[in-house]
Amino acid sequence: MSTxxxxxxxxxxxxxxxxxxxxxxxxxxxxxxxxxxxxxxCPYGEDSxxxxxxxxxxxxxxxxxxxxxxxxxxxxxxxxxxMAKCPRGIRLTEVLLPLVKEQVFAHMTDVPAELQKAxxxxxxxxxPMGESPRKRALWTKTSPVPVPxxxxxxxxxxxxxxxxxxxxxxPRGQDNSRATAKLFHAAGVDFAILGNEEKCAGECARLLxxxxxxxxxxxxxxxxxxxxxFKRIVTGAAHAxxxxxxxxxxxxxxxxxxxTTPFFAQHLDKLKxxxxxxxxxxxxxxxxxxxxxxxxxxxxxxxxxxxxxGVKLVEMTHTGVNSICCGGGGGGMxxxxxxxxxxxERLSERRVKEALDTGADVxxxxxxxxxxxxxxxxKVQGGDKxxxxxxxxxxxxxxLED
Amino acid sequence: MDILVLMKVVPDVVEELEVGSDGKxxxxxxxxxxxxxRDDHALEQALLLKDKHGGKVTLLTLDAPDIDDVLFTxxxxxxxxxxxxxxxxxxxxxxxxxxxxxxxxxxTPGLLPVDLILTGVSAIDDLDGLMAAPIxxxxxxxxxxxxxxxxxxxxxxTVIKEFAGGVRGEYEVPTPAVLGIQAAEKPPRYVPVAKVxxxxxxxxxxxxxxxxxxxxxxxxxxQMAKPQVTGHAEMLEGSPEEVADKICELxxxxxxx
Numbered sequence: 001m002s003t004x005x006x007x008x009x010x011x012x013x014x015x016x017x018x019x020x021x022x023x024x025x026x027x028x029x030x031x032x033x034x035x036x037x038x039x040x041x042c043p044y045g046e047d048s049x050x051x052x053x054x055x056x057x058x059x060x061x062x063x064x065x066x067x068x069x070x071x072x073x074x075x076x077x078x079x080x081x082x083m084a085k086c087p088r089g090i091r092l093t094e095v096l097l098p099l100v101k102e103q104v105f106a107h108m109t110d111v112p113a114e115l116q117k118a119x120x121x122x123x124x125x126x127x128p129m130g131e132s133p134r135k136r137a138l139w140t141k142t143s144p145v146p147v148p149x150x151x152x153x154x155x156x157x158x159x160x161x162x163x164x165x166x167x168x169x170x171p172r173g174q175d176n177s178r179a180t181a182k183l184f185h186a187a188g189v190d191f192a193i194l195g196n197e198e199k200c201a202g203e204c205a206r207l208l209x210x211x212x213x214x215x216x217x218x219x220x221x222x223x224x225x226x227x228x229x230f231k232r233i234v235t236g237a238a239h240a241x242x243x244x245x246x247x248x249x250x251x252x253x254x255x256x257x258x259x260t261t262p263f264f265a266q267h268l269d270k271l272k273x274x275x276x277x278x279x280x281x282x283x284x285x286x287x288x289x290x291x292x293x294x295x296x297x298x299x300x301x302x303x304x305x306x307x308x309x310g311v312k313l314v315e316m317t318h319t320g321v322n323s324i325c326c327g328g329g330g331g332g333m334x335x336x337x338x339x340x341x342x343x344x345e346r347l348s349e350r351r352v353k354e355a356l357d358t359g360a361d362v363x364x365x366x367x368x369x370x371x372x373x374x375x376x377x378x379k380v381q382g383g384d385k386x387x388x389x390x391x392x393x394x395x396x397x398x399x400l401e402d
Numbered sequence: 403m404d405i406l407v408l409m410k411v412v413p414d415v416v417e418e419l420e421v422g423s424d425g426k427x428x429x430x431x432x433x434x435x436x437x438x439x440r441d442d443h444a445l446e447q448a449l450l451l452k453d454k455h456g457g458k459v460t461l462l463t464l465d466a467p468d469i470d471d472v473l474f475t476x477x478x479x480x481x482x483x484x485x486x487x488x489x490x491x492x493x494x495x496x497x498x499x500x501x502x503x504x505x506x507x508x509x510t511p512g513l514l515p516v517d518l519i520l521t522g523v524s525a526i527d528d529l530d531g532l533m534a535a536p537i538x539x540x541x542x543x544x545x546x547x548x549x550x551x552x553x554x555x556x557x558x559x560t561v562i563k564e565f566a567g568g569v570r571g572e573y574e575v576p577t578p579a580v581l582g583i584q585a586a587e588k589p590p591r592y593v594p595v596a597k598v599x600x601x602x603x604x605x606x607x608x609x610x611x612x613x614x615x616x617x618x619x620x621x622x623x624x625q626m627a628k629p630q631v632t633g634h635a636e637m638l639e640g641s642p643e644e645v646a647d648k649i650c651e652l653x654x655x656x657x658x659x
Contacts (some may be wrong), residue, residue: 065446105594108592110588113589115587119592132416134417137408210594212597212599215596215599
């Protein structure tokens with residue numbers, strides 16, 4: 001997919017809702033034929049006062065202020081479904097929704113408490129959970145292989161591994177990081193991390209409408225990336241991948257970029273001979289919104305899983321472009337309490353019900369948010385004895401010879 | 403209705419605190435400070451009163467690293483004026499802070515008159531809550547602490563004070579008065595970072611030199627140490643019925659059943 005930044009400058013200044021028509025991708029918004037596919041495909045569409053179709057109507061009628069005053073857009077979990085399905089090719093999640101959400105957020109008088117805390121923590125500590133930035137790289141002490149830190153090794157590396165927040169601090173996220181480190185070693189990749197200097201890439205803050213927070217983090221991380229010599233960036237965080245790919249070019253980011261899942265798929269020749277442990281699992285793979293719908297990596301994770309001896313891959317009803325969002329994007333990660341109070345079904349529960357129906361033993365994922373979301377949902381659904389959630393990299397690392 | 407809010411920073415306990423080499427004080431090399439949470443509630447209460455009655459909200463703080471971020475955030479939230487007292491250590495003994503605030507309020511033109519002075523009723527380094535009351539005494543104003551609600555009328559404030567065991571009392575306080583805020587009526591509001599950045603461009607923070615105050619005679623710290631681990635948690639194993647039996651047994655043994 002082509003790169004697009006909502007603030008791209010084409011000589012007309014920064015794109016806003018007022019000057020939308022001066023930009024080609026903005027003009028496209030006005031080609032909407034009001035078919036309502038976006039509202040129908042939106043996972044919270046039936047609960048939303050203003051689905052994308054309605055937002056475009058309000059914009060055309062000069063009533064967009066009404067949308068700003070509504071909390072309707074807190075329901076948008078930035079799953080890219082409306083954008084992927086729009087028959088006119090309007091880039092809703094990339095172009096229109098961030099601009100509207102920025103205004104909605106600026107007008108919001110009561111930010112839900114859990115979300116507010118996550119945003120304040122991200123600004124102050126560089127991670128939404130409010131952990132000490134000095135402990136960001138602490139997980140490396142439990143890594144089965146050495147994890148070099150750029151500031152300490154003082155030499156150029158091939159791969160700068162941008163670890164991100166959940167994978168640094170969350171106990172299950174750390175499992176992902178330990179597995180990734182093991183795989184880098186197995187594939188013979190020369191890598192290092194930013195360690196305690198790294199801060200959240202902030203993509204979810206942007207997709208929520210907290211653009212100022214995203215910009216602050218972008219300034220910081222971009223300066224940090226320029227400090228060290230490296231060839232390419234690899235990250236296991238699907239949202240950080242999106243931030244680097246679509247937003248950072250506006251501030252001069254021109255590094256080669258990979259997400260761990262497609263990256264290891266590229267290195268399958270080297271990895272495959274070492275995947276000797278037989279894992280007799282039936283696995284169903286969940287296509288994440290960022291990696292799947294937004295970037296089209298549908299085959300790579302499946303190729304990796306099928307390279308593991310003994311694995312049987314089974315598919316859920318909704319896969320690929322039709323995959324159901326885990327509900328964690330665009331700030332949804334910190335809105336579970338808010339959605340529950342509104343009486344909405346948790347999207348992660350909707351998803352694990354389908355996963356359980358496949359009869360698989362393992363629900364495989366490739367975005368760090370999904371581990372905790374689906375593990376919680378499985379417990380709520382009473383399925384945690386029948387199914388476990390594992391990142392693709394965890395399964396690969398398990399299958400590696402010792 | 404004009405309000406003056408006093409704010410100070412305290413050690414941020416998200417960062418692990420270390421005892422300094424003298425064994426009597428905090429190691430300041432890694433110390434990071436954060437605004438006292440109850441002072442943030444005092445600011446929110448002032449902004450809520452401003453939303454209702456109009457008037458000006460002025461902030462007065464002791465200088466500290468990152469204090470400008472705190473003050474610009476407050477200005478972005480709707481405060482009108484921010485003043486910092488410069489030339490001081492960021493973390494002070496409460497007695498010294500009282501002297502610094504008291505002298506500055508009295509000597510800096512334009513800080514008074516106000517209808518209310520609000521500040522946090524306590525802080526993690528002032529659990530006794532010895533900030534607000536002595537300032538009220540210096541000014542000769544009435545004081546009410548542990549306040550969770552404030553309603554303003556002409557020359558009086560009606561406040562709700564919290565007591566132990568969920569008991570609350572309603573008091574009428576003649577203004578001007580000093581109030582020690584336990585919690586604002588609503589959680590402190592969020593302000594988007596873009597608005598803080600805009601405030602940084604359009605507003606200024608005033609600096610005043612710290613008044614010369616005598617070091618407060620205070621209790622001497624003999625020793626500072628991390629808590630020692632003395633016990634451990636015991637996990638009860640077994641089926642829910644067996645665990646329930648074990649709990650009953652333990653409670654009975656300790657005379658609680």
